[in-house]
Amino acid sequence: MASVHMGQQESAFTIPARRNVHRTDVFALLASIFVIAACSKGSEAEPDTSMAGMPGMDMPATTELTADSASGALPAEVVFSPIQIERGGIKWEPLAVGSSAATATIPGQIIPNEDRTARLGAPAGGRVVAVRVAPGDRVAVGQVLATLQSPEAGMAQADLAKARAEVNSQQAQATYAKAARDRAERLLALKAIPRQEYERAVADDELARAALSQAEAELQRAQSTAEQLGAASSSNGEIVLRSPLAGVVLTRTAVPGSVVEAGAPLVVVTDPSTLWLSISSPEKLASLFRVGGLLRFSVPAYPSDTFTARITAVGAGLDAETRTLPVRGLITSGMRQLKPEMLASVTAGGTAGSSVMLVPEDAVQLLDGTTVVFIARPDTAGGARFIARKVEIGGRGGGSVTVIHGLSTGDLVVTRGALTVKAQLKKGSMPMEM
Numbered sequence: 001m002a003s004v005h006m007g008q009q010e011s012a013f014t015i016p017a018r019r020n021v022h023r024t025d026v027f028a029l030l031a032s033i034f035v036i037a038a039c040s041k042g043s044e045a046e047p048d049t050s051m052a053g054m055p056g057m058d059m060p061a062t063t064e065l066t067a068d069s070a071s072g073a074l075p076a077e078v079v080f081s082p083i084q085i086e087r088g089g090i091k092w093e094p095l096a097v098g099s100s101a102a103t104a105t106i107p108g109q110i111i112p113n114e115d116r117t118a119r120l121g122a123p124a125g126g127r128v129v130a131v132r133v134a135p136g137d138r139v140a141v142g143q144v145l146a147t148l149q150s151p152e153a154g155m156a157q158a159d160l161a162k163a164r165a166e167v168n169s170q171q172a173q174a175t176y177a178k179a180a181r182d183r184a185e186r187l188l189a190l191k192a193i194p195r196q197e198y199e200r201a202v203a204d205d206e207l208a209r210a211a212l213s214q215a216e217a218e219l220q221r222a223q224s225t226a227e228q229l230g231a232a233s234s235s236n237g238e239i240v241l242r243s244p245l246a247g248v249v250l251t252r253t254a255v256p257g258s259v260v261e262a263g264a265p266l267v268v269v270t271d272p273s274t275l276w277l278s279i280s281s282p283e284k285l286a287s288l289f290r291v292g293g294l295l296r297f298s299v300p301a302y303p304s305d306t307f308t309a310r311i312t313a314v315g316a317g318l319d320a321e322t323r324t325l326p327v328r329g330l331i332t333s334g335m336r337q338l339k340p341e342m343l344a345s346v347t348a349g350g351t352a353g354s355s356v357m358l359v360p361e362d363a364v365q366l367l368d369g370t371t372v373v374f375i376a377r378p379d380t381a382g383g384a385r386f387i388a389r390k391v392e393i394g395g396r397g398g399g400s401v402t403v404i405h406g407l408s409t410g411d412l413v414v415t416r417g418a419l420t421v422k423a424q425l426k427k428g429s430m431p432m433e434m
Contacts, residue, residue, distance in 0.1 A: 095357055095407055109278050122262055132147075147240055149239075150231070153226075157232075159225065160222040163222040167219045169215070174209055251268045276330065279327040293310075295310070374388055375411050
């Protein structure tokens with residue numbers, strides 16, 4: 001019994017000892033976790049770059065967020081190590097300042113030369129009897145284009161016939177009155193008639209002359225009306241539409257048998273030896289256009305050819321609705337290729353010799369919807385910090401882009417590898433994967 005009692009006492013003392021051991025293990029485990037967490041924070045705050053220069057051990061670029069990135073925009077700066085700069089093929093050069101003319105490319109349209117275009121309409125209401133031409137036909141001056149039958153033309157022809165008859169009648173009256181006056185004058189000299197009869201003969205002669213003049217004026221009016229209607233050469237109410245110039249039929253809307261109102265368009269004839277180039281220039285580019293200036297343009301039908309036009313007119317003011325300035329150029333070459341109503345891409349140039357800031361086309365990037373250029377800030381270790389600078393660009397040409405605003409003389413502009421810098425900026429703006 002004693003031995004049993006002693007065993008029970010030993011067990012009573014053993015159980016508390018094991019509980020103490022478990023508590024000690026728990027405390028040790030918690031302490032280890034805190035130490036590991038502290039070490040991991042320290043390693044994130046101070047990355048070990050001692051092995052960055054070893055092959056295969058280059059560290060990722062450090063992206064520094066600016067105030068813009070806090071609002072959700074992309075970062076504006078990024079730091080590259082020497083190895084990353086070499087592998088990315090990143091090069092930078094001082095900002096180039098050159099001499100270039102201000103240019104702009106805007107859409108335009110080729111239209112007929114309105115000074116050498118005849119838009120013929122119906123002189124009076126009537127029915128189209130015949131159409132003698134088709135679009136594309138070449139016509140000569142005075143060539144018949146279409147024929148119409150019109151009641152107004154019939155009335156004009158009747159008035160013309162009456163006026164001619166009246167003139168003939170008055171001419172006969174005037175001839176008789178003149179002969180009577182001469183006879184009365186001879187008889188008066190012989191004192192064969194009283195002077196009263198002679199004076200009456202003179203008055204009749206004057207009245208006959210006045211009536212003849214009035215009849216001739218009415219004949220001229222009737223003749224003019226008939227000619228304007230194109231009905232002077234016939235007497236059956238027909239209107240003959242003739243071409244007023246030599247050229248090409250551009251459009252034909254007249255249809256035989258159709259009834260048209262006065263002024264309805266029928267045929268358009270134009271002289272194709274010259275054309276107009278019509279432009280609606282935005283307000284900010286209005287300074288590029290001066291009368292006498294040269295415009296260069298191309299058309300989709302001949303993309304490899306460049307045509308020219310001389311500015312002949314610049315609008316006196318802007319269009320109130322579109323806020324554009326109308327500009328017109330005269331085209332005198334390329335008539336075998338160019339056709340009216342063709343669309344054109346027009347390049348206008350300003351005065352040459354002005355100093356402008358030029359960067360390669362590859363240096364200009366679009367970052368988060370903003371046009372930017374990357375400025376390099378190299379360090380003494382061979383690395384560099386790249387800053388995204390917002391710029392305003394102008395014309396392009398010869399592989400270069402004109403920078404209007406945003407850069408200063410002496411800036412080191414990334415000329416090669418700008419796309420790599422942009423990609424790293426976008427990568428740095430993304431949340432880290434755990």
